[in-house]
Amino acid sequence: MIVPRLIERKRDGGRLEPQEIRELVLAYADDKVPDYQMAALLMAIYFNGLDRAEMNALMEAMLESGKKLDLSRLPLPRIDKHSTGGVGDKTSLILAPLIASLGVAVPMMSGRGLGHTGGTLDKLESIPGFRTGLSLAEAQSQVASIGCAMLSQTDEIVPADRKLYALRDATATVEVIPLIAASIMSKKISESLTGLVLDIKRGSGSFLPYLEDELELARAMIDLGERHGVPVVALLTAMDRPLGEACGNALEVVEAIDVLKGGGPPDLVEVTMALGAAMLVLATVASTGNGAREMMHDSIASGKALNKLEEIVAAQGGDPRAVRDPSRLPRAAHQRKFNAKRAGVVQSVEPRTIGYGVIALGGGRRNMEDTVDPSVGFVISAKPGARVENDQTLATIFARNEEGLDLGTSILEQAIAVGDGVPAVLPLVSHRVTARGVEEL
Protein backbone atom coordinates (compact mmCIF):
# COMPACT_ATOMS: atom_id res chain seq x y z
CA MET A 1 0.00 0.00 0.00
CA ILE A 2 1.47 3.34 -1.07
CA VAL A 3 -0.56 5.90 0.87
CA PRO A 4 0.26 8.99 -1.29
CA ARG A 5 -1.15 7.15 -4.34
CA LEU A 6 -4.45 6.55 -2.47
CA ILE A 7 -4.62 10.21 -1.38
CA GLU A 8 -3.89 11.30 -4.95
CA ARG A 9 -6.65 9.09 -6.38
CA LYS A 10 -9.24 10.37 -3.93
CA ARG A 11 -8.04 13.96 -4.42
CA ASP A 12 -8.63 13.56 -8.18
CA GLY A 13 -12.17 12.24 -7.72
CA GLY A 14 -11.42 8.51 -8.06
CA ARG A 15 -12.58 5.72 -5.80
CA LEU A 16 -10.73 3.45 -3.40
CA GLU A 17 -11.18 -0.31 -3.39
CA PRO A 18 -12.66 -1.86 -0.21
CA GLN A 19 -9.44 -3.83 0.35
CA GLU A 20 -7.36 -0.63 0.12
CA ILE A 21 -9.61 1.11 2.68
CA ARG A 22 -9.42 -1.87 5.02
CA GLU A 23 -5.63 -2.06 4.89
CA LEU A 24 -5.27 1.69 5.37
CA VAL A 25 -7.67 1.98 8.32
CA LEU A 26 -6.24 -1.02 10.15
CA ALA A 27 -2.70 0.27 9.60
CA TYR A 28 -3.76 3.71 10.88
CA ALA A 29 -5.35 2.17 14.00
CA ASP A 30 -2.06 0.35 14.51
CA ASP A 31 -0.05 3.63 14.32
CA LYS A 32 1.58 2.52 11.04
CA VAL A 33 0.18 5.42 8.99
CA PRO A 34 0.95 8.96 10.22
CA ASP A 35 -1.76 11.49 11.06
CA TYR A 36 -0.62 13.86 8.31
CA GLN A 37 -1.35 11.32 5.57
CA MET A 38 -4.68 10.35 7.07
CA ALA A 39 -5.58 14.05 7.48
CA ALA A 40 -4.83 14.68 3.79
CA LEU A 41 -7.02 11.75 2.81
CA LEU A 42 -9.85 12.95 5.07
CA MET A 43 -9.75 16.35 3.41
CA ALA A 44 -9.85 14.70 -0.04
CA ILE A 45 -12.91 12.74 1.19
CA TYR A 46 -14.41 15.98 2.50
CA PHE A 47 -14.37 17.40 -1.03
CA ASN A 48 -14.99 14.25 -3.10
CA GLY A 49 -17.06 12.03 -0.80
CA LEU A 50 -17.26 8.25 -0.55
CA ASP A 51 -19.67 6.04 -2.43
CA ARG A 52 -21.76 3.47 -0.55
CA ALA A 53 -19.25 0.62 -1.07
CA GLU A 54 -16.36 2.80 0.17
CA MET A 55 -18.40 3.93 3.18
CA ASN A 56 -19.25 0.33 4.03
CA ALA A 57 -15.60 -0.73 3.71
CA LEU A 58 -14.61 2.10 6.07
CA MET A 59 -17.23 1.03 8.61
CA GLU A 60 -16.25 -2.64 8.40
CA ALA A 61 -12.56 -1.80 8.87
CA MET A 62 -13.40 0.31 11.95
CA LEU A 63 -15.44 -2.58 13.36
CA GLU A 64 -12.59 -4.99 12.70
CA SER A 65 -10.21 -2.74 14.66
CA GLY A 66 -11.93 -3.61 17.96
CA LYS A 67 -14.23 -5.95 19.85
CA LYS A 68 -18.00 -6.29 19.90
CA LEU A 69 -20.44 -6.23 22.77
CA ASP A 70 -21.48 -9.84 22.31
CA LEU A 71 -25.15 -10.12 23.17
CA SER A 72 -26.04 -12.56 20.42
CA ARG A 73 -26.96 -15.33 22.88
CA LEU A 74 -29.44 -13.11 24.70
CA PRO A 75 -32.97 -14.35 23.92
CA LEU A 76 -34.32 -10.79 23.59
CA PRO A 77 -34.59 -8.20 20.86
CA ARG A 78 -31.75 -5.67 21.23
CA ILE A 79 -32.58 -2.11 20.25
CA ASP A 80 -30.72 1.18 20.67
CA LYS A 81 -31.61 4.77 19.83
CA HIS A 82 -29.12 7.32 18.58
CA SER A 83 -29.57 11.06 18.23
CA THR A 84 -27.51 13.33 16.00
CA GLY A 85 -27.42 15.77 18.93
CA GLY A 86 -29.47 18.63 20.22
CA VAL A 87 -30.18 20.99 23.11
CA GLY A 88 -32.44 19.80 25.93
CA ASP A 89 -32.56 16.35 24.34
CA LYS A 90 -32.89 13.96 27.25
CA THR A 91 -34.91 11.28 25.45
CA SER A 92 -32.17 8.63 25.96
CA LEU A 93 -32.49 8.98 29.75
CA ILE A 94 -36.19 8.19 29.44
CA LEU A 95 -36.14 5.61 26.66
CA ALA A 96 -33.39 3.34 28.01
CA PRO A 97 -35.30 2.37 31.20
CA LEU A 98 -38.74 2.65 29.57
CA ILE A 99 -37.99 0.30 26.67
CA ALA A 100 -35.94 -2.07 28.87
CA SER A 101 -38.95 -2.29 31.23
CA LEU A 102 -40.92 -3.77 28.33
CA GLY A 103 -38.73 -6.81 27.70
CA VAL A 104 -36.33 -5.32 25.14
CA ALA A 105 -32.57 -5.27 25.77
CA VAL A 106 -31.16 -1.76 25.41
CA PRO A 107 -27.36 -1.64 25.16
CA MET A 108 -26.94 2.13 24.92
CA MET A 109 -23.54 3.53 24.04
CA SER A 110 -23.64 7.31 24.26
CA GLY A 111 -21.40 10.33 23.89
CA ARG A 112 -20.47 13.51 25.72
CA GLY A 113 -21.45 17.04 24.80
CA LEU A 114 -20.21 18.00 21.33
CA GLY A 115 -20.19 21.63 20.14
CA HIS A 116 -23.34 23.30 21.46
CA THR A 117 -25.14 19.99 22.12
CA GLY A 118 -25.39 18.13 25.40
CA GLY A 119 -24.28 14.53 25.91
CA THR A 120 -26.09 11.66 27.64
CA LEU A 121 -22.93 10.62 29.54
CA ASP A 122 -22.54 14.07 31.11
CA LYS A 123 -26.20 14.04 32.14
CA LEU A 124 -25.96 10.56 33.69
CA GLU A 125 -22.83 11.53 35.59
CA SER A 126 -24.79 14.24 37.41
CA ILE A 127 -26.33 11.35 39.38
CA PRO A 128 -23.97 10.98 42.39
CA GLY A 129 -21.67 7.97 41.88
CA PHE A 130 -22.99 6.98 38.42
CA ARG A 131 -20.26 5.24 36.40
CA THR A 132 -20.47 5.29 32.58
CA GLY A 133 -17.02 3.78 31.92
CA LEU A 134 -18.13 0.14 31.97
CA SER A 135 -15.88 -2.53 30.50
CA LEU A 136 -17.30 -4.67 27.72
CA ALA A 137 -17.63 -7.60 30.13
CA GLU A 138 -19.49 -5.44 32.68
CA ALA A 139 -21.84 -4.07 30.03
CA GLN A 140 -22.54 -7.54 28.68
CA SER A 141 -23.39 -8.97 32.07
CA GLN A 142 -25.51 -5.94 33.05
CA VAL A 143 -27.58 -6.12 29.84
CA ALA A 144 -28.06 -9.85 30.46
CA SER A 145 -29.18 -9.31 34.07
CA ILE A 146 -31.30 -6.14 33.96
CA GLY A 147 -31.81 -5.54 30.24
CA CYS A 148 -29.94 -2.26 29.92
CA ALA A 149 -26.52 -0.66 30.26
CA MET A 150 -25.71 2.98 29.54
CA LEU A 151 -22.04 3.31 28.71
CA SER A 152 -19.34 5.28 26.97
CA GLN A 153 -17.38 4.01 23.99
CA THR A 154 -14.63 1.92 25.57
CA ASP A 155 -11.04 1.53 24.37
CA GLU A 156 -12.03 -1.92 23.18
CA ILE A 157 -14.85 -0.81 20.86
CA VAL A 158 -13.99 0.54 17.40
CA PRO A 159 -10.63 2.11 18.37
CA ALA A 160 -10.08 3.15 14.74
CA ASP A 161 -13.17 5.36 14.97
CA ARG A 162 -11.92 6.97 18.18
CA LYS A 163 -8.61 7.83 16.55
CA LEU A 164 -10.15 8.97 13.27
CA TYR A 165 -12.84 11.02 15.02
CA ALA A 166 -10.20 12.90 17.06
CA LEU A 167 -8.27 13.60 13.85
CA ARG A 168 -11.43 14.77 12.05
CA ASP A 169 -12.21 17.06 14.97
CA ALA A 170 -8.73 18.61 14.71
CA THR A 171 -8.77 18.96 10.90
CA ALA A 172 -12.27 20.37 10.20
CA THR A 173 -13.42 17.16 8.51
CA VAL A 174 -16.29 16.17 10.82
CA GLU A 175 -19.20 17.32 8.62
CA VAL A 176 -19.03 14.69 5.90
CA ILE A 177 -22.13 12.51 5.61
CA PRO A 178 -20.42 9.17 4.76
CA LEU A 179 -17.82 9.71 7.51
CA ILE A 180 -20.52 10.55 10.07
CA ALA A 181 -22.63 7.56 8.98
CA ALA A 182 -19.72 5.10 9.10
CA SER A 183 -18.56 6.46 12.47
CA ILE A 184 -21.95 6.24 14.17
CA MET A 185 -22.93 2.92 12.61
CA SER A 186 -19.61 1.23 13.47
CA LYS A 187 -20.40 1.83 17.15
CA LYS A 188 -24.03 0.77 16.80
CA ILE A 189 -23.25 -2.42 14.89
CA SER A 190 -20.65 -3.32 17.51
CA GLU A 191 -23.51 -3.47 20.06
CA SER A 192 -24.99 -6.64 18.40
CA LEU A 193 -28.30 -4.88 17.81
CA THR A 194 -31.38 -6.36 16.19
CA GLY A 195 -32.66 -2.87 15.37
CA LEU A 196 -31.74 0.80 15.64
CA VAL A 197 -33.83 3.97 15.81
CA LEU A 198 -32.21 7.21 14.73
CA ASP A 199 -33.34 10.63 15.85
CA ILE A 200 -32.09 12.99 13.17
CA LYS A 201 -32.40 16.55 14.34
CA ARG A 202 -33.56 19.30 11.99
CA GLY A 203 -33.31 23.07 12.17
CA SER A 204 -30.96 25.77 13.44
CA GLY A 205 -29.80 23.77 16.48
CA SER A 206 -28.85 20.67 14.48
CA PHE A 207 -25.48 19.83 12.95
CA LEU A 208 -26.96 19.43 9.44
CA PRO A 209 -29.35 22.35 8.85
CA TYR A 210 -30.59 21.26 5.36
CA LEU A 211 -33.38 18.72 4.94
CA GLU A 212 -31.68 17.06 1.93
CA ASP A 213 -28.55 16.41 4.02
CA GLU A 214 -30.60 15.04 6.92
CA LEU A 215 -32.39 12.64 4.59
CA GLU A 216 -29.10 11.62 2.97
CA LEU A 217 -27.57 10.88 6.39
CA ALA A 218 -30.62 8.78 7.26
CA ARG A 219 -30.37 6.86 3.97
CA ALA A 220 -26.62 6.28 4.41
CA MET A 221 -27.06 4.85 7.92
CA ILE A 222 -30.04 2.73 6.83
CA ASP A 223 -27.92 1.34 3.99
CA LEU A 224 -25.08 0.40 6.38
CA GLY A 225 -27.55 -1.21 8.79
CA GLU A 226 -29.19 -3.22 5.99
CA ARG A 227 -25.82 -4.57 4.85
CA HIS A 228 -25.22 -5.89 8.38
CA GLY A 229 -28.68 -7.25 9.16
CA VAL A 230 -29.69 -4.35 11.44
CA PRO A 231 -32.95 -2.70 10.37
CA VAL A 232 -32.84 1.04 10.96
CA VAL A 233 -35.76 3.48 11.29
CA ALA A 234 -34.96 7.20 11.27
CA LEU A 235 -37.28 9.92 12.54
CA LEU A 236 -36.56 13.54 11.68
CA THR A 237 -37.40 15.72 14.69
CA ALA A 238 -37.41 19.44 15.42
CA MET A 239 -34.30 21.16 16.81
CA ASP A 240 -35.22 24.74 15.91
CA ARG A 241 -35.93 25.22 19.64
CA PRO A 242 -34.74 23.23 22.71
CA LEU A 243 -36.61 20.00 23.42
CA GLY A 244 -38.59 20.14 26.66
CA GLU A 245 -37.79 22.87 29.18
CA ALA A 246 -34.62 21.85 31.04
CA CYS A 247 -31.19 22.54 29.47
CA GLY A 248 -28.26 21.56 31.69
CA ASN A 249 -27.18 18.18 33.02
CA ALA A 250 -28.86 17.62 36.42
CA LEU A 251 -31.86 19.75 35.39
CA GLU A 252 -32.39 17.41 32.43
CA VAL A 253 -32.18 14.33 34.65
CA VAL A 254 -34.94 15.83 36.83
CA GLU A 255 -37.11 16.45 33.76
CA ALA A 256 -36.48 12.91 32.43
CA ILE A 257 -37.56 11.51 35.82
CA ASP A 258 -40.71 13.67 35.61
CA VAL A 259 -41.60 12.00 32.31
CA LEU A 260 -40.99 8.55 33.83
CA LYS A 261 -43.41 9.57 36.62
CA GLY A 262 -46.10 10.48 34.06
CA GLY A 263 -45.42 14.24 33.78
CA GLY A 264 -43.00 16.34 31.78
CA PRO A 265 -43.37 18.92 29.00
CA PRO A 266 -45.69 17.80 26.15
CA ASP A 267 -43.10 18.27 23.33
CA LEU A 268 -40.57 16.08 25.14
CA VAL A 269 -43.23 13.45 25.86
CA GLU A 270 -44.34 13.44 22.21
CA VAL A 271 -40.84 13.02 20.71
CA THR A 272 -39.99 10.35 23.32
CA MET A 273 -43.19 8.42 22.56
CA ALA A 274 -42.59 8.59 18.79
CA LEU A 275 -39.04 7.24 19.19
CA GLY A 276 -40.11 4.65 21.77
CA ALA A 277 -42.94 3.42 19.52
CA ALA A 278 -40.45 2.97 16.66
CA MET A 279 -38.15 1.00 19.02
CA LEU A 280 -40.94 -1.31 20.25
CA VAL A 281 -42.26 -1.99 16.74
CA LEU A 282 -38.72 -2.72 15.48
CA ALA A 283 -38.30 -5.07 18.45
CA THR A 284 -41.59 -6.74 17.38
CA VAL A 285 -42.93 -6.55 20.94
CA ALA A 286 -45.64 -4.22 19.59
CA SER A 287 -47.27 -4.58 16.20
CA THR A 288 -48.51 -1.00 15.84
CA GLY A 289 -47.38 2.43 16.96
CA ASN A 290 -50.59 2.87 18.97
CA GLY A 291 -50.11 -0.47 20.71
CA ALA A 292 -46.53 0.55 21.55
CA ARG A 293 -47.71 3.86 23.01
CA GLU A 294 -50.21 2.04 25.23
CA MET A 295 -47.48 -0.29 26.49
CA MET A 296 -45.26 2.69 27.34
CA HIS A 297 -48.11 4.51 29.12
CA ASP A 298 -48.83 1.37 31.17
CA SER A 299 -45.18 0.96 32.14
CA ILE A 300 -45.02 4.58 33.28
CA ALA A 301 -48.37 4.45 35.11
CA SER A 302 -47.45 1.23 36.96
CA GLY A 303 -44.04 2.57 38.02
CA LYS A 304 -42.17 -0.17 36.10
CA ALA A 305 -40.22 2.31 33.98
CA LEU A 306 -39.09 4.32 37.01
CA ASN A 307 -38.13 1.11 38.85
CA LYS A 308 -35.98 0.16 35.85
CA LEU A 309 -34.16 3.49 36.02
CA GLU A 310 -33.51 2.86 39.71
CA GLU A 311 -32.09 -0.58 38.87
CA ILE A 312 -29.79 0.87 36.18
CA VAL A 313 -28.56 3.62 38.51
CA ALA A 314 -27.86 1.12 41.30
CA ALA A 315 -26.11 -1.31 38.92
CA GLN A 316 -23.79 1.45 37.68
CA GLY A 317 -22.77 2.67 41.13
CA GLY A 318 -25.13 5.65 41.31
CA ASP A 319 -27.33 6.70 44.22
CA PRO A 320 -30.70 5.10 43.38
CA ARG A 321 -32.45 7.32 45.95
CA ALA A 322 -31.91 10.25 43.55
CA VAL A 323 -34.52 8.68 41.25
CA ARG A 324 -37.34 9.02 43.83
CA ASP A 325 -35.93 12.12 45.43
CA PRO A 326 -34.32 14.43 42.80
CA SER A 327 -33.34 16.87 45.59
CA ARG A 328 -30.36 14.49 45.97
CA LEU A 329 -29.10 15.67 42.55
CA PRO A 330 -26.73 18.65 42.37
CA ARG A 331 -28.64 21.92 42.41
CA ALA A 332 -27.21 25.37 41.67
CA ALA A 333 -27.10 27.65 44.69
CA HIS A 334 -28.28 30.69 42.73
CA GLN A 335 -31.47 31.02 40.72
CA ARG A 336 -33.13 33.92 38.96
CA LYS A 337 -36.29 34.29 36.91
CA PHE A 338 -36.16 35.76 33.41
CA ASN A 339 -39.33 37.66 32.52
CA ALA A 340 -40.79 38.99 29.27
CA LYS A 341 -40.15 42.69 28.72
CA ARG A 342 -43.33 43.10 26.67
CA ALA A 343 -46.53 41.26 25.80
CA GLY A 344 -46.57 39.42 22.48
CA VAL A 345 -45.77 36.08 20.87
CA VAL A 346 -42.53 34.17 21.43
CA GLN A 347 -40.77 34.30 18.06
CA SER A 348 -37.77 32.08 18.78
CA VAL A 349 -35.78 30.28 21.47
CA GLU A 350 -32.47 29.79 19.69
CA PRO A 351 -31.06 26.38 20.66
CA ARG A 352 -27.43 27.09 19.73
CA THR A 353 -27.36 30.19 21.94
CA ILE A 354 -28.88 28.18 24.79
CA GLY A 355 -26.48 25.25 24.27
CA TYR A 356 -23.42 27.48 24.24
CA GLY A 357 -24.97 29.37 27.18
CA VAL A 358 -25.04 26.19 29.30
CA ILE A 359 -21.35 25.71 28.48
CA ALA A 360 -20.61 29.36 29.41
CA LEU A 361 -22.29 28.80 32.80
CA GLY A 362 -19.89 25.86 33.39
CA GLY A 363 -22.25 23.04 32.37
CA GLY A 364 -20.15 21.86 29.40
CA ARG A 365 -16.59 21.75 28.13
CA ARG A 366 -14.64 24.41 26.28
CA ASN A 367 -11.59 22.07 26.32
CA MET A 368 -11.39 18.32 26.70
CA GLU A 369 -9.87 18.71 30.20
CA ASP A 370 -12.65 20.95 31.57
CA THR A 371 -14.80 19.56 34.34
CA VAL A 372 -18.54 19.93 33.98
CA ASP A 373 -20.69 21.57 36.66
CA PRO A 374 -23.81 19.40 36.55
CA SER A 375 -26.00 21.84 38.47
CA VAL A 376 -26.14 24.85 36.13
CA GLY A 377 -28.38 25.65 33.17
CA PHE A 378 -31.80 26.95 32.25
CA VAL A 379 -35.39 25.83 32.57
CA ILE A 380 -37.20 27.56 29.71
CA SER A 381 -40.97 27.39 29.67
CA ALA A 382 -41.30 29.77 26.68
CA LYS A 383 -42.02 28.02 23.36
CA PRO A 384 -42.08 29.67 19.93
CA GLY A 385 -45.65 30.57 19.01
CA ALA A 386 -46.84 30.96 22.63
CA ARG A 387 -48.58 34.22 23.61
CA VAL A 388 -47.01 35.85 26.68
CA GLU A 389 -47.88 38.80 28.91
CA ASN A 390 -45.56 41.60 29.93
CA ASP A 391 -43.44 40.45 32.91
CA GLN A 392 -44.49 36.80 32.53
CA THR A 393 -41.73 34.37 33.52
CA LEU A 394 -40.18 32.79 30.43
CA ALA A 395 -37.29 30.93 32.05
CA THR A 396 -35.26 30.33 35.22
CA ILE A 397 -31.47 30.57 35.32
CA PHE A 398 -29.45 28.19 37.54
CA ALA A 399 -25.91 29.42 38.21
CA ARG A 400 -22.97 29.09 40.60
CA ASN A 401 -22.93 32.75 41.61
CA GLU A 402 -24.36 36.23 40.90
CA GLU A 403 -21.99 36.65 37.96
CA GLY A 404 -23.40 33.47 36.41
CA LEU A 405 -26.94 34.81 36.87
CA ASP A 406 -25.98 38.01 35.01
CA LEU A 407 -24.35 35.96 32.26
CA GLY A 408 -27.43 33.73 32.07
CA THR A 409 -29.67 36.79 31.77
CA SER A 410 -27.69 38.16 28.84
CA ILE A 411 -27.71 34.73 27.14
CA LEU A 412 -31.51 34.51 27.43
CA GLU A 413 -31.85 38.08 26.12
CA GLN A 414 -30.03 36.95 22.97
CA ALA A 415 -31.80 33.59 22.67
CA ILE A 416 -35.45 34.46 23.30
CA ALA A 417 -37.28 36.90 21.03
CA VAL A 418 -40.81 38.16 21.71
CA GLY A 419 -42.62 39.96 18.86
CA ASP A 420 -45.97 40.17 17.13
CA GLY A 421 -46.03 37.77 14.18
CA VAL A 422 -46.73 34.05 14.09
CA PRO A 423 -43.33 32.31 13.81
CA ALA A 424 -42.76 29.33 11.53
CA VAL A 425 -41.84 26.29 13.61
CA LEU A 426 -40.84 22.84 12.43
CA PRO A 427 -43.20 19.95 13.17
CA LEU A 428 -41.99 17.97 16.20
CA VAL A 429 -41.67 14.76 14.15
CA SER A 430 -41.71 15.47 10.42
CA HIS A 431 -40.44 12.41 8.50
CA ARG A 432 -39.93 8.69 8.92
CA VAL A 433 -37.19 7.12 6.79
CA THR A 434 -36.79 3.36 6.37
CA ALA A 435 -35.27 1.05 3.78
CA ARG A 436 -38.59 1.40 1.93
CA GLY A 437 -38.27 5.16 1.53
CA VAL A 438 -39.22 8.50 3.06
CA GLU A 439 -42.64 9.13 4.57
CA GLU A 440 -43.70 12.67 5.45
CA LEU A 441 -45.73 12.61 8.67
Ligand code: URA
Ligand atom coordinates in the same frame (compact mmCIF):
# COMPACT_ATOMS: atom_id res chain seq x y z
N1 URA B 1 -20.99 11.32 16.21
C1 URA B 1 -20.16 10.28 15.95
O1 URA B 1 -20.08 9.32 16.70
N2 URA B 1 -19.42 10.32 14.83
C2 URA B 1 -19.48 11.34 13.94
O2 URA B 1 -18.79 11.32 12.94
C3 URA B 1 -20.35 12.42 14.23
C4 URA B 1 -21.11 12.37 15.38
